[in-house]
Amino acid sequence: MKFFSSILVVYALLSGAAQASTSQAWNEQRQQMLKACLAASQFKDAHARSKPAEFDDQVGMTALLIEGVYPQQHMQQRTGTELCLYDRRQQRAFVSEWNLEAK
Numbered sequence: 001m002k003f004f005s006s007i008l009v010v011y012a013l014l015s016g017a018a019q020a021s022t023s024q025a026w027n028e029q030r031q032q033m034l035k036a037c038l039a040a041s042q043f044k045d046a047h048a049r050s051k052p053a054e055f056d057d058q059v060g061m062t063a064l065l066i067e068g069v070y071p072q073q074h075m076q077q078r079t080g081t082e083l084c085l086y087d088r089r090q091q092r093a094f095v096s097e098w099n100l101e102a103k
Contacts, residue, residue, distance in 0.1 A: 030052065033086040066095065
């Protein structure tokens with residue numbers, strides 16, 4: 001019986017370690033998120049303005065502020081900010097204009 005209990009304990013410990021993500025996997029996911037958010041942005045010279053905000057896995061989203069230059073001629077090279085929401089499950093990015101000024 002002790003042998004069986006020992007096997008269960010070892011299996012439980014190993015299965016938890018197998019499910020943990022490596023730092024390399026996190027870095028690859030962040031690179032995919034950044035690439036998708038920049039591609040979804042309408043800005044010229046788009047770049048990340050902040051560190052990403054990782055939501056819980058139940059939500060499955062990451063938020064990132066993107067900054068860049070409006071491409072429209074009438075905007076006269078003004079900079080703007082967009083909020084990118086990245087769906088980690090579907091690996092898709094959605095952007096919306098984001099006004100940082102308080103009203």
